[in-house]
Amino acid sequence: MTSAVTTKSGKGLSYGVVSELATYWEVLPGHEDELRAATQRFAAVLSAVPLEKNIHTGLRDQRHVIFDNGQRLMWATTFENDWDPYFEDFVLIGIEHFLDWMQHTTQYSAVSEWVESSGGVEKFSADNPDVDAHVKQTVGGLKKIVASVQSPATGYFNNLSIWTMPEIVKAQRLQEAFQQVLDDPAAEEALQHPALKPLLEQAAD
Amino acid sequence: MTTETDTSLELDDIQAAALMPRPNPYAGAYLALRIDDRHAGRELIGRLIPLLEPVSSFDPDRPVSLGVGLSFAGLEAIGVPAESLATFPSEFQQGMAARAAYLGDVGESAPENWEKPLGSKDVHLVVAALARDTSLMENLVRLAQDAVRNRSGITPIWTLDVHVPPDGREQFGFKDSISEPAVEGTGILGSNPHEAPLKAGEFVLGYQDETGDVAPVPQPEVLGRNGTYVAFRKLHQRVAAFREYLGQNAADDAEQEWLAAKFVGRWPSGAPLALAADKDDPELGADPARNNAFMYGDDPRGLKCPVGAHARRMNARDAVITGQVRLHRMIRRGTNYGPSLPPGVLDDDGADRGLMFAFVGAHLARQFEFVQQQWVNDGKFIGAPAERDPLIGVQDGGEFTIPRRPIRRRLRGLPDFVVNRGGEYCFMPGLRALRWLADLDT
Numbered sequence: 105m106t107s108a109v110t111t112k113s114g115k116g117l118s119y120g121v122v123s124e125l126a127t128y129w130e131v132l133p134g135h136e137d138e139l140r141a142a143t144q145r146f147a148a149v150l151s152a153v154p155l156e157k158n159i160h161t162g163l164r165d166q167r168h169v170i171f172d173n174g175q176r177l178m179w180a181t182t183f184e185n186d187w188d189p190y191f192e193d194f195v196l197i198g199i200e201h202f203l204d205w206m207q208h209t210t211q212y213s214a215v216s217e218w219v220e221s222s223g224g225v226e227k228f229s230a231d232n233p234d235v236d237a238h239v240k241q242t243v244g245g246l247k248k249i250v251a252s253v254q255s256p257a258t259g260y261f262n263n264l265s266i267w268t269m270p271e272i273v274k275a276q277r278l279q280e281a282f283q284q285v286l287d288d289p290a291a292e293e294a295l296q297h298p299a300l301k302p303l304l305e306q307a308a309d
Numbered sequence: 310m311t312t313e314t315d316t317s318l319e320l321d322d323i324q325a326a327a328l329m330p331r332p333n334p335y336a337g338a339y340l341a342l343r344i345d346d347r348h349a350g351r352e353l354i355g356r357l358i359p360l361l362e363p364v365s366s367f368d369p370d371r372p373v374s375l376g377v378g379l380s381f382a383g384l385e386a387i388g389v390p391a392e393s394l395a396t397f398p399s400e401f402q403q404g405m406a407a408r409a410a411y412l413g414d415v416g417e418s419a420p421e422n423w424e425k426p427l428g429s430k431d432v433h434l435v436v437a438a439l440a441r442d443t444s445l446m447e448n449l450v451r452l453a454q455d456a457v458r459n460r461s462g463i464t465p466i467w468t469l470d471v472h473v474p475p476d477g478r479e480q481f482g483f484k485d486s487i488s489e490p491a492v493e494g495t496g497i498l499g500s501n502p503h504e505a506p507l508k509a510g511e512f513v514l515g516y517q518d519e520t521g522d523v524a525p526v527p528q529p530e531v532l533g534r535n536g537t538y539v540a541f542r543k544l545h546q547r548v549a550a551f552r553e554y555l556g557q558n559a560a561d562d563a564e565q566e567w568l569a570a571k572f573v574g575r576w577p578s579g580a581p582l583a584l585a586a587d588k589d590d591p592e593l594g595a596d597p598a599r600n601n602a603f604m605y606g607d608d609p610r611g612l613k614c615p616v617g618a619h620a621r622r623m624n625a626r627d628a629v630i631t632g633q634v635r636l637h638r639m640i641r642r643g644t645n646y647g648p649s650l651p652p653g654v655l656d657d658d659g660a661d662r663g664l665m666f667a668f669v670g671a672h673l674a675r676q677f678e679f680v681q682q683q684w685v686n687d688g689k690f691i692g693a694p695a696e697r698d699p700l701i702g703v704q705d706g707g708e709f710t711i712p713r714r715p716i717r718r719r720l721r722g723l724p725d726f727v728v729n730r731g732g733e734y735c736f737m738p739g740l741r742a743l744r745w746l747a748d749l750d751t
Binding site: 121156159160161162184185189190192193194266268269270271273274 | 520629630631632633636674675679682683689690691692693694
C-alpha cells in the first residue's frame with residue numbers, strides 16, 4: 105500500500121475563539137454548472153447535519169463563491185479554534201463531501217491520482233463496505249491541496265468571536281427556559297428574591 | 310512524496326520501552342548524558358544496545374525496562390550527517406525549551422527557571438531505567454552506569470530517581486497510569502475495551518496512522534523507521550497548595566475528596582467518575598478489567614465527570630468536542646519522584662516531589678504539543694474558553710466548573726498545582742537505527 109506523506113497546512117487569521125480559512129481554486133473548463141450544483145449539495149449536507157456533529161467539526165460557517173466568469177472558486181470558512189492544529193481533524197470528519205465539489209477544480213487532479221493509486225474511484229463507492237477506510241486515506245492528498253490554495257485574510261472580524269458553539273447552544277437553551285419561567289404567572293413574585301435580581305433585570309423585555 | 314509502507318510491524322526492531330507498559334511496582338532512574346566526543350558516544354550506544362529489548366521478546370513479567378533516546382543536540386553530537394538531521398520535524402529540532410511559549414511553559418514553568426541542565430544543549434542522551442523493585446533497579450542502573458563509567462568523552466550531567474510511593478498513588482493521592490491505548494499490530498491490549506486499537510503509525514514511525522498517512526520518517530530509512538519521539542517533563546507537584554485549596558473550598562474531608570475527584574475525573578482509588586459518580590469504589594478502582602472500560606457519551610453535560618476534568622480532557626473518548634480524539638491520543642508514562650507529603654500536612658516542606666512525565670508518539674506536534682496547547686491550556690474545544698486543565702494547566706487565577714444538580718459549582722482563583730521543572734524532546738530509535746548510529750564513521 106502506498107500512503108501520502110504530508111506537510112502542515114498554512115494558517116489563517118484568528119479573532120477571539122474563531123479563525124478563518126479562505127481558499128481559491130481553478131474551475132475546470134465547462135464544469136461551472138456542475139460545480140454550482142455540487143456546492144449547493146455541500147451546503148445542504150451541512151445544513152442537515154445535527155448541531156452536535158457540527159460542534160464536532162468546529163465549522164461555524166462556510167461559503168462557496170464562483171467568480172472570474174466561472175473560472176475561479178472561493179471557498180471561505182469560519183472555524184472554531186485555530187485551523188492549523190485542527191486541520192486533519194476537520195478534513196477527516198468531512199472528507200467524503202469535499203470530493204463532490206472538489207472534483208470540478210483543476211487542483212483535484214492530484215487527489216484523483218492518489219485515489220487511483222489507492223484502488224480506483226469504485227473503492228469509494230458507498231456500496232463498498234471498506235469505503236470509510238479508503239476515504240480516510242485521501243486525507244493526505246486533500247490536506248496538501250487545501251494548503252496549496254489557501255490565502256490568509258488581510259483583515260478579519262467576527263461578531264460572535266467571544267462565544268464558542270457550546271456556549272451559544274447553552275445560551276439558547278437558557279433563553280428558552282427563562283421564557284418558560286416568565287410565562288408562569290408566579291414568576292414575578294418568585295423573581296423578587298435578592299439572589300434572582302440579575303434575572304429580574306432581564307425580565308422586562 | 311509518497312512512501313511505501315508495510316502494514317506488519319517490525320516488532321523485533323522497536324524498543325520495548327516505547328510501547329510496553331512500565332513495570333509496576335517500579336523503582337528506577339532517568340539519566341541524562343552529554344556527549345563530548347562523538348566516537349565515545351557511538352561506543353556508548355554500542356554498549357547499551359545489548360541491554361535493550363525489542364517489543365517482540367518483551368516479557369510483561371520481566372522485572373526491568375530500559376529505554377534510550379537522543380535529543381536533536383545529541384544526534385548532532387554523535388555526528389549524524391546534516392542532511393539527515395534536516396529530515397527531523399522542526400519542533401524536534403528546536404527542542405522543548407524553544408517551544409515553551411507554545412506549550413504553556415511560562416512564568417515559573419519557563420525555561421529560565423528550569424533545573425539545570427534541562428533545556429540546555431547539553432542534554433544529549435537520556436536513559437530511562439525502571440525495575441520492579443529497588444534492588445533490581447540498583448542492578449539495572451549499575452548496568453547502565455557501567456556502560457557509561459570511565460568513558461572519556463561522555464559526561465553524566467543529570468539524574469532523577471523515581472519510585473512507586475508506598476501507597477502506590479501519585480503525589481496528589483490518586484492511582485494513575487490506568488489508561489493505555491491499544492496499538493494495532495502489537496498485541497498490546499488497551500485498557501478500554503470500548504476503544505478500537507489505534508493505528509501503529511500513531512506511535513511508531515514508518516507505518517500508516519489514523520489519517521491514512523505516514524508521518525515523515527527521518528532519513529535514511531534505517532535511522533527513522535521503527536523509531537518514535539519521547540517528550541519528558543519533570544513536573545513538580547505542589548501538594549500542600551493542592552490540599553490547601555481543597556480545604557478552603559470544602560466543608561469537610563468528604564467534600565475535599567469529592568472536589569479532588571472532580572478535578573481529576575477519578576476517585577483516589579482510580580475508580581472513574583463515569584462509573585462511580587457519587588463515591589469512591591475501591592474494588593472498581595483496583596479492577597483493571599473495569600476501571601477504564603467506559604465512555605462519556607451518556608454524560609454530555611458532565612454531571613458525572615466534569616467536561617473539564619483532567620482525565621476527560623486527556624482523553625475525551627466519545628464526548629462531543631471540537632476535533633477528533635483519535636488524532637491526539639498519546640502513550641503517557643508517569644513515574645513518581647521525591648518523598649510523599651505525609652497525609653494531613655498542609656504546609657509546604659520545601660521538598661521537591663512530583664511526576665516524571667513521558668509522552669511517547671510518532672507526532673510531537675499533532676499529539677504532545679497539540680494536547681498541551683489545546684486540551685491542557687485552553688478550553689475552547691469543550692466550549693469553555695475561560696477554563697484550563699484544573700490539575701496541570703497554567704491557571705493564572707482561572708476557574709473550573711463542576712456540573713451538579715440543582716446548581717453547578719464554579720471554583721475560581723485556581724493556583725498552579727504543577728510546575729514544569731524542565732524537559733526535552735528525544736528521538737527513541739529502533740534497535741537497527743541504534744546500531745547504525747553506533748557504526749557511524751563521520
